Amino acid sequence: MRVEFIKMHGLGNDFVVLDARQAALPAIHGQIARAIADRRQGIGCDQLILLEPDADATVRMRIFNADGGEVEACGNATRAIGLLLGQPATIMTKGGLVATRPDANGIAVDMGEPRFDWDAIPLAYAMDTLSMPVGWEELEQPAAVNVGNPHVIFFVEDQATVDLARLGPAIETDALFPDRINVNVATVADRQTIHLRVWERGAGLTRACGTGACATAVAAMRRGLTGREVTVHLPGGPLMIGWGEDNRITMTGAATEAFRGSFEWDDYA
The missing domain is CATH 3.10.310.10 (Diaminopimelate Epimerase; Chain A, domain 1)
Structure with a gap:
């Protein structure tokens, strides 16, 4: 055939x-x-x-x-x-x-509305998803967001220095995440700009992840680190993410x- x-x-x-x-x-x-x-x-x-x-x-x-x-x-x-x-x-x-x-x-x-409840991520047990009291080596206190699939986001000083190829698989498969998890490491450059790398569940390091950009942008906005419209720069290029007052996320890119x-x-x- x-x-x-x-x-x-x-x-x-x-x-x-x-x-x-x-x-x-x-x-x-x-x-x-x-x-x-x-x-x-x-x-x-x-x-x-x-x-x-x-x-x-x-x-x-x-x-x-x-x-x-x-x-x-x-x-x-x-x-x-x-x-x-x-x-x-x-x-x-x-x-x-x-x-x-x-x-x-x-x-x-x-992209619809993000979800933040611990059982909507899902996590194995209840905790605050805006600043989770967990860590893996230097990656600590992540946020978790479900934007159609589950993401955990670590805000760090320099995302380029994180050994995501080593830490990503360990976090993805941790028992805390019963459906496994996409792992994002992000650096907020200013209130309109985020630099991001993603370990994608089931695919590994990727040049771009649209849902990861959405989840990371929303997590940064919830923490007051950025405004409601940001450009997320991934290794493959930029994505424009907006989170409207209607609670819906818009992602725009090539x-x-x-x-x-x-x-x-x-x-x-």
């Missing part, structure tokens, strides 16, 4: 997109997602994206990380699919319904189609 794919990225966070809106594909499982995502023997990506029809939205988007696990949300992938659709659209995800629209700065995404191709399904099944 020959299957067409689209390779896309949002600020270097890259995706293989499979479109099953018109013709169904065989069931996706962890093994095939890992095989397609493999950068040496597969097509290579951070996430495999499957588009399906949805009665309540323009399209349903399913997201599989490079480790094969299916996750709730991906901000960069949402912008990529917004670019692919080419017009204002609604996208159903496991994390809820989001809306996209073309914008002068790329694609704008209504998305790119890299190339198109096809593969034999049985080569990866």
Whole structure:
């Protein structure tokens, strides 16, 4: 069975997109997602994206990380699919319904409302999610935010000096986080600017993480470190994040189609 794919990225966070809106594909499982995502023997990506029809939205988007696990949300992938659709659209995800629209700065995404309750993150037990009384070596007192998927955010003097490749996996899989966690280390430069690096659950170090930028911006705003509109600079480029008085987050940034191709399904099944 020959299957067409689209390779896309949002600020270097890259995706293989499979479109099953018109013709169904065989069931996706962890093994095939890992095989397609493999950068040496597969097509290579951070996430495999499957588009399906949805009665309540323009399209349903399913997201599989490079480790094969299916996750709730991906901000960069949402912008990529917004670019692919080419017009204002609604996208159903496991994390809820989001809306996209073309914008002068790329694609704008209504990411919905953040959640802060400990059991909405989720955490293993109750605690203050604005300043959690926990730490891992020099990373201490993080904030936690769920923006469709779970994030923990550490504000540090210089995010570039944190050994996130070593600390990220330990924090991601800590028993405190029953669904694992995305790990963000951030430095607030001024009230409009944040520098951020992300260890992404199931994918590792990434050049950009849209939900991480949203979670980090909201955590900084809750702590009074920034205003309600900020630019978050990731290794792959900037994202503009606003948190409105209506409690909804808007993320705006670039998305790119890299190339198109096809593969034999049985080569990866």
